[in-house]
Amino acid sequence: MKIHILILTFVLFPVLLFSQKYTISGYITDAGNNEKLIGANVFHPNSKSGTITNPYGFYSITLPKGKIELVFSFVGYLPVTEQIDLSANQIININLKPNIELAEIDVIANKIDVGVESSQMSTVVIPIKTIKSIPALLGEVDIIKAIQLLPGVQSGTEGSSGLYVRGGGPDQNLILLDGIPIYNVNHLFGFFSVFNADAINNVQLIKGGFPARYGGRLSSVLDIRLKDGNNEKIHGTGSVGFISAKLALEGPIIKDKMSFFVSARRTYIDVLAAPFIALYNQNEYGEKMKMGYYFYDMTAKLNYKFNDKHRLYLSAFMGNDKAYTNYKYESGNSYSNDEFFLKWGNIVGALRWNYMINNKLFSNTTLSYTKYNFLTEINSEYKDNSDVNKYSFDYISGIEDYSAKIDFDYIPNPSHYIRFGANNTYHTFNPGVNALKITSSNEEDINNTFGNQKVYTNEVYTYIEDDISFGNFKVNTGLHASGFYVKGKFYNNFEPRLSMRYLIKPNWSVKGAFSMMSQYVHLLANSNIGLPTDLWLPVTDSIKPQKSIQYALGSIYSLNKGVEISVEGFYKQMDNLIAYKEGASFLMVNDEWQNKIETGKGWSYGAEFLIRKTTGKTTGWIGYTLSWSDRQFENISSGQVYPYKYDRRHDISVVVAHKISDKIDMGFSWVYGTGYAVTLATERYSSMFWGDIEHYPRRNDFRMPNYHRLDFNINFHKKKKWGKRTWSVGAYNAYNRQNPFFLFYSYEYDNFGNDSEKVLKQASLFPIIPFVSYSFKF
Structure with missing residues (x-):
């Protein structure tokens, strides 16, 4: 018996020894500034397996005991190869050095092509x-406008920062700043976004095949991560352009332990306009005018490293826009003062705790606060001898959130990457409150508040997903379960997610995805007004959650030297969409908001093509989208299916950046798109009592002229003792294309000044706009 045991032990010992596995984990950072590298590669050439870092730069890989080789790499960085004698669990932190001209052909065999x-x-x-x-x-670098150049993404009107992804609306994008939702991303009535590029570390757009950890919106996820701050030494960047100036500072508070990052930006349109307004005020009629517009935003972040297992982050963002006019008149005993203010903005704050529970399990706990407010204020005061009259009107709307969530990353081995977590958000909706106050010397005072009352809701979700590898197949499967409590009613949805990849060759794969999404908040937008009057509203008894089902199928092929070619087809169906009824708007204060809207459905489908080069002296992409997007509402357009306003059949974008030398680089972008859909009258009838009556057969039945535009810039760099300075020159709409902003009817006149016929004309917004800016880095 003892002999049998000895023989069995002798036979099984090598097997048991070989099956022993240990875990290597740690963080991958930029060697220059210690910023976490998100999505960096960790590759084990012997087994052809590997992993990538999470949004906090953390990685974990479990391999058999013995001497192993690991390759750490990231696009635009020199790879690092580590020889490791793996006999116990280890923590290995890696610093990668930037090298934007990295020859991809030398690295492709030793990395994961993500x-x-x-x-x-x-x-x-x-x-x-x-x-x-x-x-x-x-010259204002804009993250949203860069995203608009990608296939499957539309921009909305000329120059705007709207995002219309695969036929969806702007409310259907989950825009996250360090994992926290932002409800309004626009400055200057939509012409610029609120994101300061100097404060950003990483930008990721997801248009379909959504992982289970994301939810709450139908069309896209834009995940923007802030810089942590350099924990080695003080650095700064800044710039001065035509309309704004900005400054960013980062550095250690306690070296290698605690760091900070802070940035600020402000426009000075109001300052530049002040001399012209002062010149106007030098009149003889007792008239004084003051008007202006400005926006600002500020970003700050602190992070503290207790040890390799515990890290704490505190981040904040605040941005505001303000437009104002003030007109005064004074003559003898008469006096008048009229004021108008328009204000809107975001406040976001978050506290995060990263905890590496063990080498395979990582957690992130977040407490956050988000607020968006929109305010219109009108004040008037009139005085005539002893009579004094005062009038004020305020309109306030917005949304406020308190949120707590916890997320886990569990990596048991290279074949599984499991994520799970839960979130709870307490929403306060302000759908629009009006305050009216009138005082008069001769009449009874009026002080009244009316409109929609605040709505208090609670939104929860939990999720689990697993990235599973077996052979040439890889599958991400998961479930997102959500619930929404509002006014005694509880909605809930189960949203399965599935994405699959089959590896034909190491550099060629085919993919497919299916995702169900639900959305409990709506954005009620009035397309006839170019102001931030959009109302964020919750689901109700009569307004159900928006839902979508999306299918996608595609292939991606990677060439040498960082060139990647991809093609995707998609189909998306959307239900319970909302829109204003014909003739309704937010200005109709006597009606409950639910009575102003229609609910309907929509479809979008198409194909996207992308050729992209990510390394070398010349980088950029060529993108093409062929798509259709339709809507249907029972009482809009007589219940007919009609094209979505931002349905665009063909969309082409070409983006190129080229480094001529260490002192000069340049870039250009060219876009072309089918004209947007518009509604025009086709017949006109004369009426004895009502004048001309126009007939509109179907909504959005006509097209604006096609849109195209070329932008370019050239940057001149020079090293100084204190750092580096850059002069940038360029032009927006370089060949002065008169693109349509909107269409309108007008009359043409004959030689005698008589109107001869009614014609359709277009209004254009931006001609060629040259720019110059100065930036510095130290």
């Missing part, structure tokens, strides 16, 4: 360096 290998599809990561190289309106 685009090809990942089970996730319809996802694009844009490096901040690329975003900063793209020409922008008035």
Whole structure:
């Protein structure tokens, strides 16, 4: 018997020894500034397996005991190879050195090609360096406008920062700043976004095949991560342009332990206009005028490293816009003062705790606060001898959130990457409150508040997902379960998610995805008004959650030298969409908001093509989208199916950045798109009592002229003793294309001044706009 045991032990010992496995974990950072590298590769060449870092730069990989080789890499960085004698669990932190001209052909055999290998599809990561190289309106680098250049994304009207992804509306985008939702992303009535590129570390857009950890919106996820701050030494960047100036500072508070990052930006349109307004005020009629507009935003972040297992982050963002006019008149005993204010803005704050529970399990706990407010204020005062009359009107709307969530990453082995977590958000909706106050010397005072009352709701969700690898297959499967409590009613939804990848070759894969999404908040927008009057509203007894089902199928092929080619087809169905009834708007204060809207459905489908180069002296992409997007509401357009306003059949974008030398680089972008859908009358009838009556057969039955535009910039760099300075020159709409902003009817006149016929004309917004800006880095 003892002999049998000895023989069995002798036979099984090598097997048991070989099956021993240990885990290597740690963080991958930029060697220059210690910023976490999100999505960096960890590759084990012997087994052809690996993993990537999470949003906090954390990685974990479990391998058999013995001497192993690991390759750590990231696009635009020199790879690092580590020889490790794996006999116990280890923590290994890696610093990668930037090298934007990295020859991809030398590295491709020793890394994971994330685009090809990942089970996730319809996802694009844009490096901040690329975003900063793209020409922008008035030289203002804009993350949202860079995203608009990708296939499957529409921009809305000329120059705006709206996002219309795969036929969805602007409310259907989950826009996250360090994991916290932001409800309004616009400055300057939509011409600029609230995101300061100097404060951003990473930008990722997901258009379909959504992982289970995301939810609450139908069409896209834009995940923007802030910089942590350099914990080695003080650095700063700044710039001065035509309309704004900005400054960012970062550095250690306690070296290698605690760091900070802070940035601020402000426009000075109001300051530049002040001399002209002062010149007007030098009149003889007792008239004084004051008017202006400005926006500002500020970002701050602190992070503290207790040890390799515990890290604490505190981040905040605040941005506001203000437009104002003030007109005064004074003559003898008469006096008048009229004021108008328009204000809107966001406040976001978050406290995060990263905890590496063990080498395989990582957690992130977040407490956050978000607020968006919109305010219109009108004040008037009139005095005539002894009579004094005062009038004031305020309109306030917005949304406020308190949220707590916890997320876990569990990586038991290279074949599984499990994520799970839960979230609870307490919403306060303010659908629009009006305050009217009138005082008079001769009449009874009026002081009245009316409109929609605040609505208090609670939204919860939990999720679990697993990235499973077996052979040439990789599957991401998961479930997102959500609930929404409002006024005694509880909605709940179970949303299965599935993404699959089959690896044909190491550099070629095919993918497919299915996702169900639900959305409990609506954005009620009035397309006839170019102001931030959009109302965020919850579901109710009569207004149900929006829902969508999306299918996607595609392929991605990676060439040498960082070139990647992808093609995707998609189909999306959306239910319970909302829109204003014909003739209704937010100005109809006597009606409950639910009575102003219609509910309907929509469809979108199409194909997207992308050729992208990410390394070398020349980088950029060529994108093309062929798509259809339709809507149907029972009482709009007589119940007919009609094209969505931002349905665009063809959309082309070409983006190129080229480094000529260490001192000069340049970039250009060219876009072309089918004209947007518009509603025009086709017949006109004369009426004895009502004048001309126009007949509109179907909504959005006509097209604006096609849109195209070329932008370019050239950057001149020079090293100084204190750092580096850059002069940038360029132009928006370089060949002065008169693109339509809106269409209108007008009359043409004959030689005698008589109107001869009614004609359709277009109004254009932006001609060629040259720009110059100065930036510095130290």
